[in-house]
Amino acid sequence: MKLRNLSLLSLIACAMTACSSGQNDYEIFPIQDNLSPRMMGRTLFPDAPDSLIAELGLEEGIPASVSAFLVKTDGNEILFDAANGAPDSQLMPVLESLQTTADEVDYIFITHLHGDHIGGLLKEGEAVFSNALVYINKTEYDAWMAMEGRQSEGLRNICNAYGERVKTFTLEDELPCGIEAVEAYGHTPGHTAYRVGDALIAGDVMHGTALQARYPEFSAGFDMDKEMSVKTRRAILKMAEEGVKVYGMHFPAPYHL
Numbered sequence: 001m002k003l004r005n006l007s008l009l010s011l012i013a014c015a016m017t018a019c020s021s022g023q024n025d026y027e028i029f030p031i032q033d034n035l036s037p038r039m040m041g042r043t044l045f046p047d048a049p050d051s052l053i054a055e056l057g058l059e060e061g062i063p064a065s066v067s068a069f070l071v072k073t074d075g076n077e078i079l080f081d082a083a084n085g086a087p088d089s090q091l092m093p094v095l096e097s098l099q100t101t102a103d104e105v106d107y108i109f110i111t112h113l114h115g116d117h118i119g120g121l122l123k124e125g126e127a128v129f130s131n132a133l134v135y136i137n138k139t140e141y142d143a144w145m146a147m148e149g150r151q152s153e154g155l156r157n158i159c160n161a162y163g164e165r166v167k168t169f170t171l172e173d174e175l176p177c178g179i180e181a182v183e184a185y186g187h188t189p190g191h192t193a194y195r196v197g198d199a200l201i202a203g204d205v206m207h208g209t210a211l212q213a214r215y216p217e218f219s220a221g222f223d224m225d226k227e228m229s230v231k232t233r234r235a236i237l238k239m240a241e242e243g244v245k246v247y248g249m250h251f252p253a254p255y256h257l
């Protein structure tokens, strides 16, 4: 194992979870893509009153991350989102430290089509993952394809690079490796969480857990349908109360609730 970033890797070791569902055993590895600390600005939550932000000590911002997750199960390597492909992206070094190469990733499940979740799929317009099938909820795919102007460009570029390896699915469809898609609409039209054994990889259901895990009524400015995102957040927090380990792409270490 090549230790490029000791502190990051020790965090990953702490956060790693093994879980099982039916015949599948899953190991979940968070991949923090950002190298320097990441805070969500207080202004991302314009509806949260100053008094509450002060009470929670979040005036300077809310601790967060830009993360993806690698799941290993039964000889398969599954990536959940691909972060944003920034020049200092930690996606590849962390995959390497987990003894996985881009070519070895079998499946990529996308939570939604914002750039900080799909940017890492491409490098100079080419597919980074040469063998992986890329799964996108059809509701999300159709909504972004129908968007005006440059908004659909990210998705179109992925389709050009990955061709037939882009697979759309509905919530009723059976997915590989026993992964289940869970409706988590609101942040984007087809925003999707994934059930992985006893855990849930919940995408962008929260952008500031220190605020929203206690006060789910406050949506982030990025949430396209705020009312629906509140409903989704409450439903996922209920799952967490019932014992599901909920991971998120913008949760700070240890990347789960």
Ligand SMILES: [Zn+2]
Residues within 6 Å of the ligand: 114, 116, 117, 204, 249, 250
């Ligand atoms: Zn995001």
